Amino acid sequence: MEFMKLAIEQAQKADGDIPVGAVIVKDGKVLATTFNTREKDNDITSHAEIIAIREAEKFLGNWRLDGCELYVTLEPCPMCGWAILQSRIKSVYFGSYDTNYGAFSSRIDLRTIMIGSKLNVYGGIMEEECDALLAEFFKTLR
Numbered sequence: 001m002e003f004m005k006l007a008i009e010q011a012q013k014a015d016g017d018i019p020v021g022a023v024i025v026k027d028g029k030v031l032a033t034t035f036n037t038r039e040k041d042n043d044i045t046s047h048a049e050i051i052a053i054r055e056a057e058k059f060l061g062n063w064r065l066d067g068c069e070l071y072v073t074l075e076p077c078p079m080c081g082w083a084i085l086q087s088r089i090k091s092v093y094f095g096s097y098d099t100n101y102g103a104f105s106s107r108i109d110l111r112t113i114m115i116g117s118k119l120n121v122y123g124g125i126m127e128e129e130c131d132a133l134l135a136e137f138f139k140t141l142r
Contacts, residue, residue, distance in 0.1 A: 003030070003071040004093060004126045010035040010048065011073045011133055019133045022048035022072040024056040024065070024089075031056040031068065048072060049080035053087050065089045073130040075102035075123060081110045084119065091120040095130025 003023050010021025014035040024032040032055035037046040049072055057063050065087040073095045076084060081103030084092060097106045104110065104121045111117040 001071070001093070001125055003069070004095060006030070006033060007071045007073050008126065008129055008133065016040065019137050020048045020072065020074045022052040022070060024052045024068050024070050026068045031059045045079070047077065047080050049076050050083055053083055057087070063087060069093065071125070073133065074098055075104055075106055077101040078103045078108065078110065085110060085114045085117055089119065091122070093122045093125045095124070095126050096134055097123055
């Protein structure tokens, strides 16, 4: 998966933050590549997915991201999940499952409360590689 590899490369740039990378693509064209900057920015909303959504919106000149696909190394949390649903992203592909905060299968599934949601979600994409990034990060914290 070319775009998940790109998301992993982005996650590796998250110096001092949880290594999560995100890529938004439309019609095979990359619109945004980002990573977590919550610690650097001292901003709780600086998750890779939120930043990617903001960049894609600017690129397209529209908050509606119809037809876009999001590739992210970790299952989105509820904050990011709701932004994904509201932005009308077509599909989400994620690597690692987040059993603590996952918003699209592991903990809850926000699609069940969003009337008319047509969001497609695919988990476990390059899961081993994504899990390894997280494991290494948390190992160095302890």
